[in-house]
Amino acid sequence: MSAPETLLEAKNLVVRRGGVPVLQVTDLALHRGEVLALIGPNGAGKTSLMLALAALLEADGSLSFEGEALKAPAMRQAYRRRVTMVFQEPHLFDTTVHENLAAGLRWRGLPSRVRDERIQTSAARFGISHLLDRSARRLSGGEAQRTALARAFALNPEILFLDEPFSALDPPTRAGLLEDLGRILSETRTTAVFATHDQGEATRLAHRLAVMSAGRIVQEGSLAQVMNHPEDPFVAAYVGMETLAQGRVRAAVDGLLTLDVGSRAIWALGDAAPGQAVLVGIRPEHVTLSLQTDNTSSARNQLPGTVTKIIPCGPFHRIELDCGFELSAWVTPQSLSELALEPGRPVVAAFKATAVHLIRTGGADTEL
Numbered sequence: 001m002s003a004p005e006t007l008l009e010a011k012n013l014v015v016r017r018g019g020v021p022v023l024q025v026t027d028l029a030l031h032r033g034e035v036l037a038l039i040g041p042n043g044a045g046k047t048s049l050m051l052a053l054a055a056l057l058e059a060d061g062s063l064s065f066e067g068e069a070l071k072a073p074a075m076r077q078a079y080r081r082r083v084t085m086v087f088q089e090p091h092l093f094d095t096t097v098h099e100n101l102a103a104g105l106r107w108r109g110l111p112s113r114v115r116d117e118r119i120q121t122s123a124a125r126f127g128i129s130h131l132l133d134r135s136a137r138r139l140s141g142g143e144a145q146r147t148a149l150a151r152a153f154a155l156n157p158e159i160l161f162l163d164e165p166f167s168a169l170d171p172p173t174r175a176g177l178l179e180d181l182g183r184i185l186s187e188t189r190t191t192a193v194f195a196t197h198d199q200g201e202a203t204r205l206a207h208r209l210a211v212m213s214a215g216r217i218v219q220e221g222s223l224a225q226v227m228n229h230p231e232d233p234f235v236a237a238y239v240g241m242e243t244l245a246q247g248r249v250r251a252a253v254d255g256l257l258t259l260d261v262g263s264r265a266i267w268a269l270g271d272a273a274p275g276q277a278v279l280v281g282i283r284p285e286h287v288t289l290s291l292q293t294d295n296t297s298s299a300r301n302q303l304p305g306t307v308t309k310i311i312p313c314g315p316f317h318r319i320e321l322d323c324g325f326e327l328s329a330w331v332t333p334q335s336l337s338e339l340a341l342e343p344g345r346p347v348v349a350a351f352k353a354t355a356v357h358l359i360r361t362g363g364a365d366t367e368l
Protein backbone atom coordinates (compact mmCIF):
# COMPACT_ATOMS: atom_id res chain seq x y z
CA MET A 1 0.00 0.00 0.00
CA SER A 2 1.35 3.44 -0.87
CA ALA A 3 1.93 5.97 1.92
CA PRO A 4 -0.96 8.39 2.45
CA GLU A 5 -0.52 11.77 0.78
CA THR A 6 -0.22 14.63 3.26
CA LEU A 7 -2.62 17.38 2.25
CA LEU A 8 -2.29 19.73 5.19
CA GLU A 9 0.42 19.90 7.81
CA ALA A 10 0.58 22.03 10.93
CA LYS A 11 3.76 22.45 12.95
CA ASN A 12 4.24 24.17 16.30
CA LEU A 13 0.85 25.84 16.17
CA VAL A 14 0.14 28.19 19.06
CA VAL A 15 -3.13 30.07 19.21
CA ARG A 16 -3.67 32.87 21.70
CA ARG A 17 -7.11 34.13 22.51
CA GLY A 18 -7.48 37.17 24.73
CA GLY A 19 -3.64 37.10 25.00
CA VAL A 20 -3.68 33.63 26.60
CA PRO A 21 -2.33 30.53 24.76
CA VAL A 22 -5.32 28.22 24.31
CA LEU A 23 -3.82 25.81 21.77
CA GLN A 24 -0.38 24.24 21.40
CA VAL A 25 -0.04 21.56 18.73
CA THR A 26 3.44 20.39 17.80
CA ASP A 27 2.71 18.39 14.68
CA LEU A 28 -0.48 17.37 12.93
CA ALA A 29 -0.88 16.00 9.41
CA LEU A 30 -4.10 15.55 7.47
CA HIS A 31 -4.01 13.02 4.64
CA ARG A 32 -5.94 13.32 1.40
CA GLY A 33 -9.28 11.50 1.51
CA GLU A 34 -9.34 10.88 5.24
CA VAL A 35 -11.72 12.03 7.96
CA LEU A 36 -9.89 13.15 11.09
CA ALA A 37 -12.03 13.56 14.22
CA LEU A 38 -10.94 15.94 16.96
CA ILE A 39 -12.54 14.78 20.17
CA GLY A 40 -12.33 16.22 23.63
CA PRO A 41 -14.37 17.93 26.33
CA ASN A 42 -15.69 21.51 26.22
CA GLY A 43 -12.87 24.01 26.04
CA ALA A 44 -10.29 21.41 24.90
CA GLY A 45 -9.43 23.58 21.89
CA LYS A 46 -11.20 21.73 19.04
CA THR A 47 -12.74 24.86 17.51
CA SER A 48 -9.54 26.85 17.91
CA LEU A 49 -7.57 24.10 16.16
CA MET A 50 -10.08 23.88 13.30
CA LEU A 51 -10.14 27.65 12.82
CA ALA A 52 -6.33 27.70 12.80
CA LEU A 53 -6.18 24.78 10.31
CA ALA A 54 -8.67 26.62 8.08
CA ALA A 55 -6.44 29.74 8.29
CA LEU A 56 -9.36 31.62 9.82
CA LEU A 57 -7.53 32.33 13.07
CA GLU A 58 -4.05 33.77 13.46
CA ALA A 59 -1.58 31.29 14.90
CA ASP A 60 2.16 31.09 15.48
CA GLY A 61 3.88 28.19 13.76
CA SER A 62 3.50 26.92 10.23
CA LEU A 63 0.73 25.55 8.08
CA SER A 64 1.44 23.92 4.71
CA PHE A 65 -1.05 22.82 2.11
CA GLU A 66 0.06 20.38 -0.61
CA GLY A 67 3.62 20.91 0.60
CA GLU A 68 3.60 24.71 0.28
CA ALA A 69 3.88 26.92 3.36
CA LEU A 70 0.87 29.22 3.74
CA LYS A 71 2.69 32.38 4.73
CA ALA A 72 1.81 35.27 2.43
CA PRO A 73 -1.68 36.74 2.96
CA ALA A 74 -2.54 36.05 -0.70
CA MET A 75 -1.67 32.36 -0.29
CA ARG A 76 -3.75 32.09 2.87
CA GLN A 77 -6.63 33.74 1.08
CA ALA A 78 -6.35 31.39 -1.91
CA TYR A 79 -6.24 28.43 0.51
CA ARG A 80 -9.36 29.67 2.32
CA ARG A 81 -11.25 29.58 -0.98
CA ARG A 82 -10.37 25.90 -1.37
CA VAL A 83 -11.69 24.81 2.03
CA THR A 84 -15.02 25.30 3.75
CA MET A 85 -16.48 25.05 7.22
CA VAL A 86 -19.82 23.97 8.69
CA PHE A 87 -20.69 25.04 12.21
CA GLN A 88 -23.04 23.81 14.93
CA GLU A 89 -25.52 26.52 13.82
CA PRO A 90 -26.29 26.35 10.08
CA HIS A 91 -25.81 30.15 9.51
CA LEU A 92 -28.07 30.24 6.43
CA PHE A 93 -28.77 33.38 4.41
CA ASP A 94 -32.31 34.72 4.60
CA THR A 95 -33.31 33.54 1.14
CA THR A 96 -34.32 30.27 -0.50
CA VAL A 97 -32.47 26.99 -0.03
CA HIS A 98 -31.50 27.16 -3.74
CA GLU A 99 -29.95 30.62 -3.30
CA ASN A 100 -28.09 29.43 -0.22
CA LEU A 101 -26.45 26.72 -2.31
CA ALA A 102 -25.91 29.06 -5.27
CA ALA A 103 -24.29 31.98 -3.42
CA GLY A 104 -20.88 30.44 -2.76
CA LEU A 105 -20.71 29.00 -6.27
CA ARG A 106 -21.44 32.43 -7.72
CA TRP A 107 -18.71 34.04 -5.58
CA ARG A 108 -16.31 31.50 -6.98
CA GLY A 109 -17.29 32.60 -10.46
CA LEU A 110 -18.69 29.29 -11.69
CA PRO A 111 -20.88 29.47 -14.81
CA SER A 112 -24.60 28.95 -14.29
CA ARG A 113 -24.70 25.51 -15.94
CA VAL A 114 -22.03 24.17 -13.57
CA ARG A 115 -23.76 25.90 -10.64
CA ASP A 116 -27.07 24.25 -11.42
CA GLU A 117 -25.50 20.83 -11.79
CA ARG A 118 -23.65 21.18 -8.47
CA ILE A 119 -26.78 22.43 -6.68
CA GLN A 120 -28.95 19.58 -7.96
CA THR A 121 -26.34 16.92 -7.12
CA SER A 122 -25.63 18.23 -3.65
CA ALA A 123 -29.30 18.77 -2.80
CA ALA A 124 -30.12 15.23 -3.97
CA ARG A 125 -27.27 13.78 -1.88
CA PHE A 126 -28.66 15.39 1.27
CA GLY A 127 -32.31 14.65 0.41
CA ILE A 128 -33.37 18.30 0.17
CA SER A 129 -34.22 18.57 -3.55
CA HIS A 130 -37.89 19.13 -2.67
CA LEU A 131 -36.92 22.08 -0.44
CA LEU A 132 -34.91 24.09 -2.97
CA ASP A 133 -37.62 26.75 -3.40
CA ARG A 134 -38.39 27.00 0.29
CA SER A 135 -37.31 29.94 2.41
CA ALA A 136 -34.42 28.99 4.69
CA ARG A 137 -36.45 30.55 7.53
CA ARG A 138 -39.06 27.85 7.22
CA LEU A 139 -36.77 24.84 7.69
CA SER A 140 -36.59 22.50 10.65
CA GLY A 141 -33.24 22.26 12.47
CA GLY A 142 -32.37 19.05 10.62
CA GLU A 143 -33.34 20.47 7.20
CA ALA A 144 -31.34 23.62 7.90
CA GLN A 145 -28.24 21.61 8.78
CA ARG A 146 -28.72 19.45 5.67
CA THR A 147 -28.84 22.69 3.66
CA ALA A 148 -25.64 23.95 5.30
CA LEU A 149 -23.90 20.65 4.50
CA ALA A 150 -25.25 20.56 0.92
CA ARG A 151 -24.00 24.14 0.46
CA ALA A 152 -20.56 23.13 1.69
CA PHE A 153 -20.36 19.99 -0.49
CA ALA A 154 -21.55 21.92 -3.58
CA LEU A 155 -18.28 23.86 -3.39
CA ASN A 156 -16.26 20.61 -3.76
CA PRO A 157 -13.92 21.75 -0.99
CA GLU A 158 -10.42 20.34 -0.77
CA ILE A 159 -10.97 20.15 3.00
CA LEU A 160 -14.28 20.26 4.81
CA PHE A 161 -14.15 21.45 8.42
CA LEU A 162 -17.14 20.33 10.50
CA ASP A 163 -17.47 21.91 13.94
CA GLU A 164 -19.94 19.83 15.97
CA PRO A 165 -22.51 19.95 13.15
CA PHE A 166 -24.99 17.70 14.94
CA SER A 167 -24.94 18.93 18.51
CA ALA A 168 -28.06 21.11 18.17
CA LEU A 169 -30.16 18.26 16.69
CA ASP A 170 -32.48 15.78 18.41
CA PRO A 171 -31.22 12.14 18.53
CA PRO A 172 -33.27 10.64 15.62
CA THR A 173 -32.50 13.63 13.33
CA ARG A 174 -28.85 13.42 14.31
CA ALA A 175 -28.70 9.66 13.64
CA GLY A 176 -30.21 10.07 10.13
CA LEU A 177 -27.90 12.90 9.19
CA LEU A 178 -24.85 11.13 10.64
CA GLU A 179 -25.56 8.09 8.48
CA ASP A 180 -26.05 10.19 5.33
CA LEU A 181 -22.97 12.28 5.97
CA GLY A 182 -20.86 9.14 6.53
CA ARG A 183 -22.03 7.72 3.20
CA ILE A 184 -21.51 11.01 1.34
CA LEU A 185 -18.03 11.55 2.77
CA SER A 186 -17.01 8.10 1.65
CA GLU A 187 -18.67 8.35 -1.81
CA THR A 188 -17.07 11.72 -2.51
CA ARG A 189 -13.77 10.82 -0.75
CA THR A 190 -13.83 14.26 0.80
CA THR A 191 -11.00 15.12 3.17
CA ALA A 192 -12.57 16.33 6.40
CA VAL A 193 -11.78 17.44 9.93
CA PHE A 194 -14.66 16.85 12.31
CA ALA A 195 -14.88 18.20 15.87
CA THR A 196 -17.13 16.51 18.39
CA HIS A 197 -17.30 15.57 22.03
CA ASP A 198 -19.26 12.45 21.16
CA GLN A 199 -17.00 9.44 20.66
CA GLY A 200 -19.90 7.56 19.01
CA GLU A 201 -20.12 10.19 16.25
CA ALA A 202 -16.36 10.12 15.84
CA THR A 203 -16.27 6.35 15.42
CA ARG A 204 -19.04 6.48 12.80
CA LEU A 205 -17.27 9.02 10.60
CA ALA A 206 -13.55 9.09 11.26
CA HIS A 207 -10.55 7.14 9.99
CA ARG A 208 -8.26 8.83 12.50
CA LEU A 209 -8.78 10.34 15.93
CA ALA A 210 -6.98 13.11 17.77
CA VAL A 211 -7.99 13.31 21.43
CA MET A 212 -7.62 16.83 22.84
CA SER A 213 -7.39 18.17 26.36
CA ALA A 214 -6.44 21.63 27.61
CA GLY A 215 -5.34 22.89 24.20
CA ARG A 216 -3.13 19.93 23.32
CA ILE A 217 -3.44 16.70 21.36
CA VAL A 218 -3.00 14.00 23.97
CA GLN A 219 -3.09 11.06 21.55
CA GLU A 220 -3.53 10.74 17.83
CA GLY A 221 -3.79 7.66 15.66
CA SER A 222 -6.07 5.37 13.68
CA LEU A 223 -9.54 4.78 15.07
CA ALA A 224 -8.67 1.23 16.17
CA GLN A 225 -5.37 2.31 17.71
CA VAL A 226 -6.85 5.06 19.88
CA MET A 227 -10.04 3.18 20.80
CA ASN A 228 -8.31 -0.06 21.76
CA HIS A 229 -4.88 1.18 22.85
CA PRO A 230 -5.30 4.47 24.69
CA GLU A 231 -2.02 5.64 26.14
CA ASP A 232 -3.27 7.30 29.28
CA PRO A 233 -6.26 7.19 31.64
CA PHE A 234 -7.80 10.43 30.27
CA VAL A 235 -7.84 9.09 26.71
CA ALA A 236 -9.05 5.66 27.89
CA ALA A 237 -12.00 7.18 29.72
CA TYR A 238 -12.74 9.57 26.87
CA VAL A 239 -12.91 6.86 24.20
CA GLY A 240 -15.34 4.77 26.24
CA MET A 241 -13.04 2.28 27.94
CA GLU A 242 -15.46 2.10 30.83
CA THR A 243 -13.59 -0.38 33.00
CA LEU A 244 -10.36 1.09 34.33
CA ALA A 245 -8.94 -0.81 37.29
CA GLN A 246 -5.59 -0.81 38.96
CA GLY A 247 -3.67 -4.05 38.88
CA ARG A 248 -0.26 -5.63 39.22
CA VAL A 249 1.54 -8.22 37.11
CA ARG A 250 1.80 -11.49 39.03
CA ALA A 251 3.43 -13.58 36.30
CA ALA A 252 4.59 -13.19 32.71
CA VAL A 253 5.30 -16.19 30.44
CA ASP A 254 5.96 -15.62 26.72
CA GLY A 255 3.73 -12.56 26.59
CA LEU A 256 0.87 -14.17 28.52
CA LEU A 257 0.34 -12.24 31.74
CA THR A 258 -1.47 -13.06 34.94
CA LEU A 259 -2.64 -9.86 36.61
CA ASP A 260 -3.97 -9.32 40.11
CA VAL A 261 -6.91 -6.95 39.82
CA GLY A 262 -9.00 -6.32 42.94
CA SER A 263 -9.53 -9.72 44.52
CA ARG A 264 -9.18 -11.59 41.19
CA ALA A 265 -6.53 -12.87 38.80
CA ILE A 266 -7.13 -12.22 35.10
CA TRP A 267 -5.27 -13.10 31.89
CA ALA A 268 -3.92 -10.53 29.51
CA LEU A 269 -1.43 -10.34 26.64
CA GLY A 270 1.42 -7.87 26.73
CA ASP A 271 4.93 -7.02 27.53
CA ALA A 272 5.26 -6.37 31.27
CA ALA A 273 7.36 -7.64 34.14
CA PRO A 274 6.19 -9.34 37.35
CA GLY A 275 5.56 -6.78 40.09
CA GLN A 276 4.77 -4.01 37.63
CA ALA A 277 1.79 -1.78 38.41
CA VAL A 278 -0.64 -1.33 35.52
CA LEU A 279 -3.96 0.24 34.79
CA VAL A 280 -6.24 -2.34 33.21
CA GLY A 281 -8.72 -1.14 30.59
CA ILE A 282 -11.56 -3.22 29.16
CA ARG A 283 -14.14 -1.95 26.66
CA PRO A 284 -17.74 -2.79 27.68
CA GLU A 285 -18.58 -4.21 24.24
CA HIS A 286 -15.81 -6.80 24.69
CA VAL A 287 -17.46 -8.35 27.77
CA THR A 288 -20.22 -10.95 27.41
CA LEU A 289 -22.48 -12.11 30.21
CA SER A 290 -23.96 -15.55 30.81
CA LEU A 291 -25.45 -17.45 33.70
CA GLN A 292 -22.70 -20.04 33.97
CA THR A 293 -19.10 -20.67 32.97
CA ASP A 294 -18.75 -21.78 29.34
CA ASN A 295 -15.85 -24.23 29.02
CA THR A 296 -16.08 -24.19 25.23
CA SER A 297 -15.66 -20.40 24.99
CA SER A 298 -12.51 -18.85 23.52
CA ALA A 299 -12.66 -16.21 26.26
CA ARG A 300 -9.86 -17.05 28.68
CA ASN A 301 -11.29 -14.83 31.42
CA GLN A 302 -14.54 -16.05 32.96
CA LEU A 303 -15.28 -14.24 36.19
CA PRO A 304 -18.24 -14.93 38.45
CA GLY A 305 -19.77 -11.68 39.67
CA THR A 306 -22.92 -9.88 40.71
CA VAL A 307 -24.90 -7.20 38.90
CA THR A 308 -24.76 -3.95 40.86
CA LYS A 309 -26.44 -1.47 38.51
CA ILE A 310 -28.29 -1.37 35.16
CA ILE A 311 -28.21 1.87 33.18
CA PRO A 312 -30.11 2.26 29.86
CA CYS A 313 -27.74 3.76 27.24
CA GLY A 314 -29.45 4.25 23.86
CA PRO A 315 -29.77 0.88 22.11
CA PHE A 316 -27.88 -0.95 24.91
CA HIS A 317 -27.97 -1.32 28.65
CA ARG A 318 -24.81 -0.77 30.61
CA ILE A 319 -24.45 -3.43 33.27
CA GLU A 320 -22.17 -2.67 36.18
CA LEU A 321 -20.79 -5.71 37.94
CA ASP A 322 -18.83 -6.54 41.03
CA CYS A 323 -16.35 -9.21 39.84
CA GLY A 324 -13.82 -8.63 42.60
CA PHE A 325 -13.30 -5.29 40.84
CA GLU A 326 -15.81 -3.05 39.05
CA LEU A 327 -16.47 -4.22 35.50
CA SER A 328 -18.86 -2.75 32.88
CA ALA A 329 -20.56 -4.67 30.09
CA TRP A 330 -23.07 -3.70 27.42
CA VAL A 331 -26.02 -5.93 26.67
CA THR A 332 -28.94 -5.68 24.27
CA PRO A 333 -32.50 -5.40 25.64
CA GLN A 334 -32.98 -9.01 24.44
CA SER A 335 -30.06 -10.31 26.54
CA LEU A 336 -31.24 -8.23 29.48
CA SER A 337 -34.54 -10.08 29.50
CA GLU A 338 -33.18 -13.53 28.56
CA LEU A 339 -30.67 -13.40 31.41
CA ALA A 340 -33.27 -11.77 33.72
CA LEU A 341 -30.62 -9.28 34.76
CA GLU A 342 -31.34 -7.20 37.83
CA PRO A 343 -29.23 -5.87 40.70
CA GLY A 344 -28.02 -8.75 42.87
CA ARG A 345 -28.24 -11.33 40.04
CA PRO A 346 -25.16 -13.64 39.90
CA VAL A 347 -23.62 -13.87 36.41
CA VAL A 348 -20.38 -14.87 34.69
CA ALA A 349 -18.52 -12.12 32.80
CA ALA A 350 -16.33 -13.39 29.96
CA PHE A 351 -13.66 -11.55 27.97
CA LYS A 352 -10.62 -12.56 25.98
CA ALA A 353 -7.06 -11.97 27.13
CA THR A 354 -6.69 -9.79 24.01
CA ALA A 355 -9.53 -7.54 25.23
CA VAL A 356 -7.48 -6.47 28.26
CA HIS A 357 -5.55 -3.30 27.51
CA LEU A 358 -2.67 -2.30 29.78
CA ILE A 359 -1.73 1.27 30.61
CA ARG A 360 1.55 1.40 32.54
CA THR A 361 1.34 3.44 35.70
CA GLY A 362 4.74 2.82 37.29
CA GLY A 363 7.75 0.55 37.70
CA ALA A 364 8.11 -2.73 39.56
CA ASP A 365 8.52 -0.97 42.89
CA THR A 366 5.51 1.28 42.51
CA GLU A 367 3.01 0.88 45.28
CA LEU A 368 -0.63 1.15 44.26
Ligand SMILES: Nc1ncnc2c1ncn2[C@@H]1O[C@H](COP(=O)(O)OP(=O)(O)OP(=O)(O)O)[C@@H](O)[C@H]1O
Pocket (backbone or CB within 6 Å): 017, 018, 022, 040, 041, 042, 043, 044, 045, 046, 047, 048, 049, 197
Ligand atom coordinates in the same frame (compact mmCIF):
# COMPACT_ATOMS: atom_id res chain seq x y z
N1 LIG B 1 -12.87 34.47 21.68
C1 LIG B 1 -12.21 33.96 22.71
N2 LIG B 1 -11.52 34.74 23.58
C2 LIG B 1 -10.83 34.22 24.61
N3 LIG B 1 -10.77 32.90 24.87
C3 LIG B 1 -11.45 32.08 24.06
C4 LIG B 1 -12.19 32.55 22.95
N4 LIG B 1 -12.76 31.48 22.34
C5 LIG B 1 -12.36 30.39 23.02
N5 LIG B 1 -11.58 30.75 24.06
C6 LIG B 1 -10.95 29.82 25.02
O1 LIG B 1 -10.14 28.94 24.28
C7 LIG B 1 -10.17 27.63 24.86
C8 LIG B 1 -10.49 26.63 23.77
O2 LIG B 1 -11.79 26.88 23.29
P1 LIG B 1 -12.40 26.14 22.03
O3 LIG B 1 -13.72 26.78 21.71
O4 LIG B 1 -11.39 26.07 20.97
O5 LIG B 1 -12.63 24.67 22.63
P2 LIG B 1 -13.62 23.52 22.14
O6 LIG B 1 -12.92 22.25 22.43
O7 LIG B 1 -14.04 23.77 20.74
O8 LIG B 1 -14.83 23.70 23.12
P3 LIG B 1 -16.42 23.40 22.89
O9 LIG B 1 -16.55 21.91 22.77
O10 LIG B 1 -17.02 23.95 24.14
O11 LIG B 1 -16.82 24.15 21.66
C9 LIG B 1 -11.17 27.69 26.00
O12 LIG B 1 -10.46 27.84 27.19
C10 LIG B 1 -11.97 28.94 25.71
O13 LIG B 1 -12.42 29.54 26.90
